[in-house]
Structures are given as C-alpha cells and as structure tokens.
Amino acid sequence: MGEYKAEIIAVGTELLLGQIANTNAQWLSQKLANQGISVYFHGVVGDNLERVKTAFQLASDRSDLIIVTGGLGPTDDDMTREAFQAITNNHLKEDEQTIDKIRGYFAKTKRKMTPNNRKQALVFENSLVLQNSTGMAPGMIVDFNGKKWVFLPGVPREMKTITTEHVIPYLKRTFLLTSVIESRMLRFIGIGESQLEHELKPLIDVQQNPTIAPLASEGEVAIRLTAKAESKEKANELIDKTELSVLEQVGNYFYGYDSTSIHECVFELLKSKKLTLAAAESLTGGGFSNEIVSLSGVSQVYMGSVVCYSVYSKQHLLGISPELIEVHGTISEQCAEAMAKNVCSKLNSSIGISFTGVAGPDDSEGKSAGTVFISVHGHGHKGEMNTEAFHFQGDRDTIRTRAIKKGFELLYRLLKDL
Amino acid sequence: MGEYKAEIIAVGTELLLGQIANTNAQWLSQKLANQGISVYFHGVVGDNLERVKTAFQLASDRSDLIIVTGGLGPTDDDMTREAFQAITNNHLKEDEQTIDKIRGYFAKTKRKMTPNNRKQALVFENSLVLQNSTGMAPGMIVDFNGKKWVFLPGVPREMKTITTEHVIPYLKRTFLLTSVIESRMLRFIGIGESQLEHELKPLIDVQQNPTIAPLASEGEVAIRLTAKAESKEKANELIDKTELSVLEQVGNYFYGYDSTSIHECVFELLKSKKLTLAAAESLTGGGFSNEIVSLSGVSQVYMGSVVCYSVYSKQHLLGISPELIEVHGTISEQCAEAMAKNVCSKLNSSIGISFTGVAGPDDSEGKSAGTVFISVHGHGHKGEMNTEAFHFQGDRDTIRTRAIKKGFELLYRLLKDL
Structure with a gap:
C-alpha cells in the first residue's frame, strides 16, 4: 500500500463560485490518512460534462483510488454518472431499494414524484451499491481498469455516513490494510517557526519515518510527527522515539500535545x-x-x-x-x-x-x-x-x-x- | 473575457492530510466571480517538486489565469518557486524591499535571522512583485507563454490582503473587464433567515438581474444583490432599484451595507x-x-x-x-x-x-x-x-x-x- 495513490474529485459549480468550501475533501483526507492511504491530489470541477470527463480521465491515468463527491443528484446539471459512463461504457440500471425509498418518501410527504427523481436511483450495472441511510442517492464502488472508483453524494452528512458505514470497511477488507498511520502534534510557544526548524534541521534532514512537519500559527508553532507502521503500537513507538529527540533540542518551548491550547x-x-x-x-x-x-x-x-x-x-x-x-x-x-x-x-x-x-x-x-x-x-x-x-x-x-x-x-x- | 479560464492551485501537504480545508480557494473564487472571471478548476497538490511541476504544467495547458496559493515560505518543503522555475526557466532574485523588512523584523524583535529566512524574499526576475503588508513573503504576477500566473502566500490573512490590495486592481487594469458584476450586501438584524425569505418571496421568485441571495450568519442575516451590466454604473442602477423594493418589505431590520458590522x-x-x-x-x-x-x-x-x-x-x-x-x-x-x-x-x-x-x-x-x-x-x-x-x-x-x-x-x- 506504500505506493498506492488516492485522489479526491469534487464535482460542483457551487465550489468554483466560492459558495462553499470543499470541506468534504478535508474530511475524506483525514479518514484516508488514518487508514494509511496517501492522498496525492484534490480536484474541483464544475457541472460540465466535458470537464468532468477530462478530470476523470486524468485521475484514471495517475491514481489508484479515485473518490468522487457530488453530481449524483436529481437535476440536469448532475453530471457524475454521465461522465463516468462516457469514459467507461458502463451501463446504468435502477437500484430497486433506492426506487422504493424514493417512492415511499413522496407517498409519505404527499408530494408528486417527478421523473428526474428516478435519476437518483441510477447505479452502474457492475457496481457495489452503498445504501444511503440519510438521503436518497446511494454511493457506488466500481472497478475499472484496475482502479477503484468510489462515488459519493456531495451533501456532507450523506457523504460522511456512507464513508463511515461502507467505504472504510470496504477499503480495510479489500486491501487488508496492514499499515497504520499515526500522527502526533507537539506544540511550542516562545520560539519562531524558522528558529525551531533551524534547531531541528539535523533531525529534519534525516527524517523518514516518522516525518517531521513544522506548522506555524499566530504566536506559536507546532510540529507534526507522522509515522507509518504495521500497528498502532509500533507507530507510536516510532513517534515516541522521535519526540524524545525533538524535545532534547527544543523541549524548553514545549507546552502540550495535539489540540491542547x-x-x-x-x-x-x-x-x-x-x-x-x-x-x-x-x-x-x-x-x-x-x-x-x-x-x-x-x-x-x-x-x-x-x-x-x-x-x-x-x-x-x-x-x-x-x-x-x-x-x-x-x-x-x-x-x-x-x-x-x-x-x-x-x-x-x-x-x-x-x-x-x-x-x-x-x-x-x-x-x-x-x-x-x-x-x-x-x-x-x-x-x-x-x-x-x-x-x-x-x-x-x-x-x-x-x-x-x-x-x-x-x-x-x-x-x-x- | 467570457471564455477566459481561471484555475486555482493550492500547494501544501497539510491540505491533502485534511488538517485544514481549502478556504483560500473558496475566498478567491468569490472574488474572481465578482469580477466576472470564471474559475474552471481548483486543485490541491502536496509539497512534492515533481507533482507541483505536473500540476503547473497541466494548468499552463488549459487555463489562462493561474492562481497559486502556498509554498512560498522559508522552509525546505516550500516548493512553489522551484517548481515554476523548473518549467519556465525563470530566474530568481532577492527582493530588496522584502530583505529589508525581514532584517528589520529580526532586528526589532532581537532575534537571530536564520539562512532560510532569506528564501522568503526570492522573487522571479521578470515578475511584478506584490508587497505583503501583513507578512513576509511577497506575492508575484508573472507572464509566461501568454498566461498570467499569480503567486500568493498560503496564510489566509496574507493571501487576502495581497489579493485585495494588488491582484484585483491588477486584473481590472489588465483585462479592462467589459461586463461588470457588482454585488451589494444588505445587512439585517433582529429578523430570522426564513422570516426574511418569507417576506421577500415575491421578489425572490421573479429575480433575474440582480439576483437576490439570502445568507445567514450568527445572529444576523444578509442579502446579496448581484447584477451584471456593461458598466459599474448600470449594474449599480439595477441594484439600487432592487434594494428599494427589498427595503420596502424589511427596511425596519436593515442596518448597513457590505462589510459593515x-x-x-x-x-x-x-x-x-x-x-x-x-x-x-x-x-x-x-x-x-x-x-x-x-x-x-x-x-x-x-x-x-x-x-x-x-x-x-x-x-x-x-x-x-x-x-x-x-x-x-x-x-x-x-x-x-x-x-x-x-x-x-x-x-x-x-x-x-x-x-x-x-x-x-x-x-x-x-x-x-x-x-x-x-x-x-x-x-x-x-x-x-x-x-x-x-x-x-x-x-x-x-x-x-x-x-x-x-x-x-x-x-x-x-x-x-x-
């Protein structure tokens, strides 16, 4: 899994207009990092068939796991299915369970179901359908040319639920993830970022595992130590060791861990x-x-x-x-x-x-x-x-x-x- | 300018690890949209020279205006300058004004300047240097193969200040933007979002130009009126008219415009x-x-x-x-x-x-x-x-x-x- 490359693509013009920030990519990246999967790219593309196709093609060429959020809704500008279909010739079918759910919803709220509502039930024929317990459109996992594609709704709540309930267990199962990534933040005050880095340069220059990343914020600095190992315990042992070396140099400025303020x-x-x-x-x-x-x-x-x-x-x-x-x-x-x-x-x-x-x-x-x-x-x-x-x-x-x-x-x- | 394509690239592994969300891209997209410039892609790439180069090459092929945030700091993992240099053969020089500022800062705070601090003063020889009034590393605008490249620090405060003070005026000047988008925010207090929307429903239902967008924030609501016209004056006339209609309905709760608090x-x-x-x-x-x-x-x-x-x-x-x-x-x-x-x-x-x-x-x-x-x-x-x-x-x-x-x-x- 060391060289396994993941990429996250968000589809939605609202992101390109700056109406919302791409917090989905942030959340997914954290979850993937916790599983030891490295994310190499985030991309955002608008609701335009040609551009979504281009983004998918590029991802297909360079990444092994591609997670797509958004563009699965009922309206005409939801392009994700069409774009993937165009580049893969995958066929769509209606997912029975989803159709039943959509019918039930409209019956319950006494509203009329319009034809485009059925669109949300369309899934690829050879996909693993991930039921959406908090919304309409299901997620999907599709294998194509040896790459894994995961399609998720753009609504953060739905995306998070499907990821937690289905995608993470699937990834663990499928890749038998054997390596774990652990991170620890060390917080310092009273020393500048460049001074801290200067003091730690000998350590940073030879960093491998854990990696040592300095981060500055207003009036203080932090160092993130990130280790990859076969178990949580092993990863933390590696971090403990590096932490000791770091604190030997700059322990005088250290005040706490992780989100401590x-x-x-x-x-x-x-x-x-x-x-x-x-x-x-x-x-x-x-x-x-x-x-x-x-x-x-x-x-x-x-x-x-x-x-x-x-x-x-x-x-x-x-x-x-x-x-x-x-x-x-x-x-x-x-x-x-x-x-x-x-x-x-x-x-x-x-x-x-x-x-x-x-x-x-x-x-x-x-x-x-x-x-x-x-x-x-x-x-x-x-x-x-x-x-x-x-x-x-x-x-x-x-x-x-x-x-x-x-x-x-x-x-x-x-x-x-x- | 209708077909003018903009792209925003953020450089920083912290984004791919999900430590922060790419709020810079959101903010910049809003500002560009206000100028009538369409953003076609957002990308995020880590602090890795090869991948930053690839992202830059791709942007150079498909976009006319490329805005890069991040990777201009003092540390070794800040790759933006190196990557652009590698694909364009542009040379770097020290910006006198910045070096003076960095020296002054260290003298004033009685701290020792380390060699990597000088890196922040490096700018491309043929660039327009955008002075950074709230931080160290300046921004830059570079012309390359008929494309405009804008480089900005990743720290949101610095990125925003440089954009407002330098980049937006530059874009206005350079592209003589012909269709103008003007926006005006009307701020209300003492009325909820749904109540406001209810009162304005007849107006919102027939909105065309200007558009009427309600926005809620903690304890208050705002309405953004956005009009497109051939001149600033024309756009503002359209907005004035709609504002009058809005205030006829809910003027009692109105307290100010735009960023007034x-x-x-x-x-x-x-x-x-x-x-x-x-x-x-x-x-x-x-x-x-x-x-x-x-x-x-x-x-x-x-x-x-x-x-x-x-x-x-x-x-x-x-x-x-x-x-x-x-x-x-x-x-x-x-x-x-x-x-x-x-x-x-x-x-x-x-x-x-x-x-x-x-x-x-x-x-x-x-x-x-x-x-x-x-x-x-x-x-x-x-x-x-x-x-x-x-x-x-x-x-x-x-x-x-x-x-x-x-x-x-x-x-x-x-x-x-x-």
Missing part, C-alpha cells in the same frame, strides 16, 4: 495549584478574558477582568495614581506593573496579569503601534513581578492577538515553576 | 451623538468588549468594561449589593439592571450595557444553559433602562456569541432613536 494549560495549572487569576486589559480590550472564559468550568479559577480602555477607568476602577500616569504615561512598564498589582487586590486573586500598549494603527503617547507591556504579578506567591516589553508587528487585530498569546505564555512560564 | 454602526452612532459606553460582562467574559475595541479610534467613545466573572467582582468592582444577589441571584433581570446602571456610574459613561447568564454546558443557579439577561441603561439620557431575557440555543461559544450580537442589536435600536 496554551490557555487550557494555564487553566489546568491554576486548578492544580489552587490559584486564582484576574486581568487588567487595556489594548487587549477583553480579548484575553474572552479566550479564558471559552473554557468550561473556568469560574473556579478566574475572578474577572477590568477592561480599562480609558484613563478614567485606569484611575477609578484600578486605582492607578494620576501621578504615575503623569510621569510615565499609561503605556509604560510602571503602569503595567501597577495594573497587574492593583487588579490582584481589587479582585482578590492570587495572580494578576496586565496588558497596556498601542494596538495602532496610530502611535499613542509617543509610542509606536505594536509597543506592548505585559506584567504578571504573583500576589501572595513570593509577591513576584515580571514585566516585559514587546514590539509586535501587524495590524490592530494581529497586535492584540499576539499580545494575548504572549500573555498566556508568560503565565504558563510563571505557573510551571511555581 | 453591527458594532461599527454602534460606534458611529456613539460618535455622532457624542455619547460614551461602558460594559459589565459576566457570561460574555470580555467578548463584547473585545469586539468593540477591534475598531480603530474607539477610545473616543468606549470607557471600558468590567468582566465580573465572579460574585466577588460583581460586589467589589461593580458594587452590586449582597442582598440583591441573595434575593434574585446573579442570573436575573435585577442583577443585569444593577450591573448596567453601576458600570455607567463607575466608568462615568453615558450608556451602560450588561450581560449575565448561563453559557453552559451545565445549569447555574437553577437556570438552564442559554438563559441570558441583557440590560441597556441610558444614564443621563432619559435615564431609561431596557432589560430583556433570552434563551439562546447552542454550545458555550455559540451562546456567548449570540448574546454579544444581541447586545449590539439592543444598543443599535436605542441609539438610532435617541
């Missing part, structure tokens, strides 16, 4: 150490708070936040002294420290974090857009204070997003060592 | 009426505030927010009396009113809004998940108070999102009539 880690640490948190947010404007309250159960550890967007609110809600603001300004290390310290005492929390800075696009108080001070205050825990200055790049939203991510990073570092 | 409308109304706003957020946890501070210049009208996630913060920061909480609970009309009123006086704002409720998944204080009270208090402006109770459906994030959207709707209604 940095704010979940902070939440878990607060819970396990029985600490509470409060925030004072100026430029982040509630965005930090908004992230943390997305987690269910967070009210155990999260006291709240003061979004002190105005000087008035800094003075009257947080008790920052007018003198401090006069001397240092609101965008200063001193103001950040006072905000973190005061929000702790105002909200009676063990830890306080504060954000002040310039989201832009204009400068403020003589500081350029992107200037941000973040302060973390461990009230009652050594009473320690850590304030850092940053210069983030990007537009207003990017600067705020990066500041928030950095805030979680600073909290994570503090909590890990407490 | 309800929070922008609220911001503009606050500005023009010289009013200020403050928020007290319990279940929304800073999410309301986070939306409003995404707007530049909002500090003129926005005083801040108290994210009173704990009972302690409701009492100590907002001064809600223990008796009120004892008698009515924190999830009550009475608490919502006190929160809105008190945040007004604490932050010295003309208007206060408050949110309290159960985001779920568990019930709280005997109230079921989705129960939300929103109160708007017009301090000093007739001193009026409007509190409404809602039962939102959905998971934690959906309930919070709907509450926030509804809060903006209530503010909008209040401000419009002030």
Whole structure:
C-alpha cells in the first residue's frame, strides 16, 4: 500500500463560485490518512460534462483510488454518472431499494414524484451499491481498469455516513490494510517557526519515518510527527522515539500535545495549584478574558477582568495614581506593573496579569503601534513581578492577538515553576 | 473575457492530510466571480517538486489565469518557486524591499535571522512583485507563454490582503473587464433567515438581474444583490432599484451595507451623538468588549468594561449589593439592571450595557444553559433602562456569541432613536 495513490474529485459549480468550501475533501483526507492511504491530489470541477470527463480521465491515468463527491443528484446539471459512463461504457440500471425509498418518501410527504427523481436511483450495472441511510442517492464502488472508483453524494452528512458505514470497511477488507498511520502534534510557544526548524534541521534532514512537519500559527508553532507502521503500537513507538529527540533540542518551548491550547494549560495549572487569576486589559480590550472564559468550568479559577480602555477607568476602577500616569504615561512598564498589582487586590486573586500598549494603527503617547507591556504579578506567591516589553508587528487585530498569546505564555512560564 | 479560464492551485501537504480545508480557494473564487472571471478548476497538490511541476504544467495547458496559493515560505518543503522555475526557466532574485523588512523584523524583535529566512524574499526576475503588508513573503504576477500566473502566500490573512490590495486592481487594469458584476450586501438584524425569505418571496421568485441571495450568519442575516451590466454604473442602477423594493418589505431590520458590522454602526452612532459606553460582562467574559475595541479610534467613545466573572467582582468592582444577589441571584433581570446602571456610574459613561447568564454546558443557579439577561441603561439620557431575557440555543461559544450580537442589536435600536 506504500505506493498506492488516492485522489479526491469534487464535482460542483457551487465550489468554483466560492459558495462553499470543499470541506468534504478535508474530511475524506483525514479518514484516508488514518487508514494509511496517501492522498496525492484534490480536484474541483464544475457541472460540465466535458470537464468532468477530462478530470476523470486524468485521475484514471495517475491514481489508484479515485473518490468522487457530488453530481449524483436529481437535476440536469448532475453530471457524475454521465461522465463516468462516457469514459467507461458502463451501463446504468435502477437500484430497486433506492426506487422504493424514493417512492415511499413522496407517498409519505404527499408530494408528486417527478421523473428526474428516478435519476437518483441510477447505479452502474457492475457496481457495489452503498445504501444511503440519510438521503436518497446511494454511493457506488466500481472497478475499472484496475482502479477503484468510489462515488459519493456531495451533501456532507450523506457523504460522511456512507464513508463511515461502507467505504472504510470496504477499503480495510479489500486491501487488508496492514499499515497504520499515526500522527502526533507537539506544540511550542516562545520560539519562531524558522528558529525551531533551524534547531531541528539535523533531525529534519534525516527524517523518514516518522516525518517531521513544522506548522506555524499566530504566536506559536507546532510540529507534526507522522509515522507509518504495521500497528498502532509500533507507530507510536516510532513517534515516541522521535519526540524524545525533538524535545532534547527544543523541549524548553514545549507546552502540550495535539489540540491542547496554551490557555487550557494555564487553566489546568491554576486548578492544580489552587490559584486564582484576574486581568487588567487595556489594548487587549477583553480579548484575553474572552479566550479564558471559552473554557468550561473556568469560574473556579478566574475572578474577572477590568477592561480599562480609558484613563478614567485606569484611575477609578484600578486605582492607578494620576501621578504615575503623569510621569510615565499609561503605556509604560510602571503602569503595567501597577495594573497587574492593583487588579490582584481589587479582585482578590492570587495572580494578576496586565496588558497596556498601542494596538495602532496610530502611535499613542509617543509610542509606536505594536509597543506592548505585559506584567504578571504573583500576589501572595513570593509577591513576584515580571514585566516585559514587546514590539509586535501587524495590524490592530494581529497586535492584540499576539499580545494575548504572549500573555498566556508568560503565565504558563510563571505557573510551571511555581 | 467570457471564455477566459481561471484555475486555482493550492500547494501544501497539510491540505491533502485534511488538517485544514481549502478556504483560500473558496475566498478567491468569490472574488474572481465578482469580477466576472470564471474559475474552471481548483486543485490541491502536496509539497512534492515533481507533482507541483505536473500540476503547473497541466494548468499552463488549459487555463489562462493561474492562481497559486502556498509554498512560498522559508522552509525546505516550500516548493512553489522551484517548481515554476523548473518549467519556465525563470530566474530568481532577492527582493530588496522584502530583505529589508525581514532584517528589520529580526532586528526589532532581537532575534537571530536564520539562512532560510532569506528564501522568503526570492522573487522571479521578470515578475511584478506584490508587497505583503501583513507578512513576509511577497506575492508575484508573472507572464509566461501568454498566461498570467499569480503567486500568493498560503496564510489566509496574507493571501487576502495581497489579493485585495494588488491582484484585483491588477486584473481590472489588465483585462479592462467589459461586463461588470457588482454585488451589494444588505445587512439585517433582529429578523430570522426564513422570516426574511418569507417576506421577500415575491421578489425572490421573479429575480433575474440582480439576483437576490439570502445568507445567514450568527445572529444576523444578509442579502446579496448581484447584477451584471456593461458598466459599474448600470449594474449599480439595477441594484439600487432592487434594494428599494427589498427595503420596502424589511427596511425596519436593515442596518448597513457590505462589510459593515453591527458594532461599527454602534460606534458611529456613539460618535455622532457624542455619547460614551461602558460594559459589565459576566457570561460574555470580555467578548463584547473585545469586539468593540477591534475598531480603530474607539477610545473616543468606549470607557471600558468590567468582566465580573465572579460574585466577588460583581460586589467589589461593580458594587452590586449582597442582598440583591441573595434575593434574585446573579442570573436575573435585577442583577443585569444593577450591573448596567453601576458600570455607567463607575466608568462615568453615558450608556451602560450588561450581560449575565448561563453559557453552559451545565445549569447555574437553577437556570438552564442559554438563559441570558441583557440590560441597556441610558444614564443621563432619559435615564431609561431596557432589560430583556433570552434563551439562546447552542454550545458555550455559540451562546456567548449570540448574546454579544444581541447586545449590539439592543444598543443599535436605542441609539438610532435617541
């Protein structure tokens, strides 16, 4: 199965007009990857007979397993059957079970069955018919010139049900899939993508199995380790080994696996150490708070936040002294420290974090857009204070997003060592 | 331009593994459709030199405009430049402006520039370089064998910015597009999608040019009017006429055009009426505030927010009396009113809004998940108070999102009539 090439073709003009995204291809790719089947191409083609034929011909030439989604519906612009028929001379017949179902549906809803409704029951004579338990048109599997063709409806719910109920079991049965692909994501914060790759270059250069793929997202990076082996256990052993080598190099920046987020880690640490948190947010404007309250159960550890967007609110809600603001300004290390310290005492929390800075696009108080001070205050825990200055790049939203991510990073570092 | 064929190729193994959906192709297709350019194919190919070359060769044979997303990053598996170079013999050079930007970025962030960072500055010698205002790697437009090639980064934010700032203007200029497609979005709040469609059914049934397409999103609906004509003016005249008919039916729910958001409308109304706003957020946890501070210049009208996630913060920061909480609970009309009123006086704002409720998944204080009270208090402006109770459906994030959207709707209604 190592060299076995799969391809996914979606038929539908709505995709080419951008009315929907091709999430079917994403979902199917994940399922195939889990079975150790490599997908080499995705294609999208409109409801046009000639172009669908061309796409099928190309797939037939280069791929071993071709999965086609869409174009099986009742209307004239559903071209999948016609196109495949034209290139293979396969004949169509009505599937009895489907015809009965369509008749039953129209009887039940007291609507008149129109001739084109019968079209959905047409299947290839020599196909394996995959019954559709959530819709009308069945799926099909057809062998042609040594290639496997799988036809599925385009409606995501129907496509997913037929795949799970019929296609995956069929593929397992037919190919006696003996190799398994396992993936693990390692998440890092506080290191850039290129720096991470630089550190891991010796490992990446010799990667084979598992493969090592760096992925960047806003303010953090991840590495995906993907291993192929004869069993899940063997694949995970290979991944374990590579993970160790990776963490030897960059373990200092590692914070979690797979879909773990940095704010979940902070939440878990607060819970396990029985600490509470409060925030004072100026430029982040509630965005930090908004992230943390997305987690269910967070009210155990999260006291709240003061979004002190105005000087008035800094003075009257947080008790920052007018003198401090006069001397240092609101965008200063001193103001950040006072905000973190005061929000702790105002909200009676063990830890306080504060954000002040310039989201832009204009400068403020003589500081350029992107200037941000973040302060973390461990009230009652050594009473320690850590304030850092940053210069983030990007537009207003990017600067705020990066500041928030950095805030979680600073909290994570503090909590890990407490 | 009728027969002009466009194709979009995404380069990236992460798409073939199903880690992300190809939303770039969707977005680009919409933009091209708006310009009257037909997209005939989408393709996705992995980070493999031979396969990228094959995909490019095929596109070159069958399409007139080829847009490639992804594969321009700093790492070794970014193959787009190499593949195009191999089939066209185009030479690469460093783009001075980009190199300066990369150097500046590393200097500013005090990080070390690694050799692979330079790769992002490589552009084709005879290309039109499209500067990337939100990231590193620039886009490019290259003419080859009478075909136009557009190369864009795969990061959606960067791809979108470069397309909007450079690619669309270029296409307009270059092809002197003769039939013009104009689109206008009308935005509504306070009416459901099916209700809106019901009210507009007579209009929708006879639609031809413009077409009328209802679109639903979280907590609001929009209608897209799309007209085709020989000039922008003619298309807009057609749209104007249909818009009038639409607004005759449902104008009461209309709040703005195109990408206008309800929070922008609220911001503009606050500005023009010289009013200020403050928020007290319990279940929304800073999410309301986070939306409003995404707007530049909002500090003129926005005083801040108290994210009173704990009972302690409701009492100590907002001064809600223990008796009120004892008698009515924190999830009550009475608490919502006190929160809105008190945040007004604490932050010295003309208007206060408050949110309290159960985001779920568990019930709280005997109230079921989705129960939300929103109160708007017009301090000093007739001193009026409007509190409404809602039962939102959905998971934690959906309930919070709907509450926030509804809060903006209530503010909008209040401000419009002030």
